[in-house]
Amino acid sequence: MATAGKRGASSPAELTRVGDRSSFVYLERCVIHREDNAITAEDGEGVIYLPSATIGVLLLGPGTRVTHQAMALLGDSGAGVVWVGEQGVRYYSGGRALTRSSVLVEAQATAWANRRTRLEVARAMYLMRFPGEDVEGRSRRELLGLEGDRVKAAYRANAARTGVEWRGRKYVPGRFDEGNAPNQAITAAAQCFYGIAQSVVAALGCTPGLGFVHSGHEQSFVLDVADLYKVDVAIPVAFDVAAESEEEVGARTRRALRDRIHREQLLDRCVDDIKKLLLPTGVDVEEADRVGLQVDRGADIESGRNLGVIW
Known part of the structure; x- marks a missing residue:
């Protein structure tokens, strides 16, 4: 079995849609870590497991400690992470995005x-x-x-x-x-x-x-x-x-x-x-990874190719 640190990031097609995720999970006074592809929250009463790809937003309240591996997994899974005050009534900071499209x-x-x-x-x-x-x-x-x-x-x-x-x-x-x-x-x-x-x-x-x-x-x-x-x-x-x-x-x-x-x-x-x-009617967000190069006129061109001109 691959260790948590050696597991690859999920592709966009593998991730759970935003609308299918749990709305939010609030945690306080616990240590948040990673085990396989789940987030664990441990306090004096035990450990709970939260599948990272099903979390919409994780609210981190006072007394929470989160590991680097846990944050890496949440980022790969596209879960929102928000640091909040006690009982979730103050917003302090937020995390990264799910989409690869601009x-x-x-x-x-x-x-x-x-x-x-x-x-x-x-x-x-x-x-x-x-x-x-x-x-x-x-x-x-x-x-x-x-x-x-x-x-x-x-x-x-x-x-x-x-x-x-x-x-x-x-x-x-x-x-x-x-x-x-x-x-x-x-x-x-x-x-x-x-x-x-x-x-x-x-x-x-x-x-x-x-x-x-x-x-x-x-x-x-x-x-x-x-x-x-x-x-x-x-x-x-x-x-x-x-x-x-x-x-x-x-x-x-x-x-x-x-x-x-x-x-x-x-x-x-x-x-x-x-x-x-x-968005204009009929236009949707592209789900796949795609990086283009802008041009002066017309559609973007594909990146990843050497477009140099030898004089």
Whole structure:
């Protein structure tokens, strides 16, 4: 049997599709290592095994130690790796991508670089958030106002649905425990979606910093994508959890959200939504490794050949 270090990287055809993976796995206070093609997590209670190719995003909380071999396997498998704060409520850093193709990142950069197409993508994002709304001709300021009103209405509606007392959205960064149960749940749900969005954006080879609604931050596009599902998924789950109990709100929110995401195949939806936003109709991401060389006119030419001209 080959040792872990001698095993070759999986080819794109061998990897599990993003939409078929588990949404996310949160680990804390354990040592993460590699055994064959599985990730192991060991703590005082024993060892668990996680097939690396089935992980969408691995959230590493406080007290985790991860080996070089484990990270190499996660990278080869295309799993997103995100370092987060306690209970997954703060994002610190993220890992690498699954795709070998630059089709989506080139489409993203092209759309972002032009003010007109950048606004068109932003309008399409808002239309995904509130279907049936007339977004054509709306300024960014008007769109932001519509979204703000819609989120506030969602808070009120879910509070009424679950019977949870709601006094408004309040969150101070770094002081998660000071919030009441619904605010803690909303914060935990939002942070989980940031991790999921980061995983999908990276897996598809997009650039997290080129946002169409958010700007000026290294995770602008991640925030754009996460917000697509805030009202439909994150807020209802958060209020359901807060209505059940005020104990361990962060952990229970993550588990409830994980189950909802898996049940509704939200990763598939997220992948499809990003492609729909960025790619022209009929164009898809190439799954195989291909490196071309740019030319002044026409299609790229094949690389790997000496194209020198002897005078």
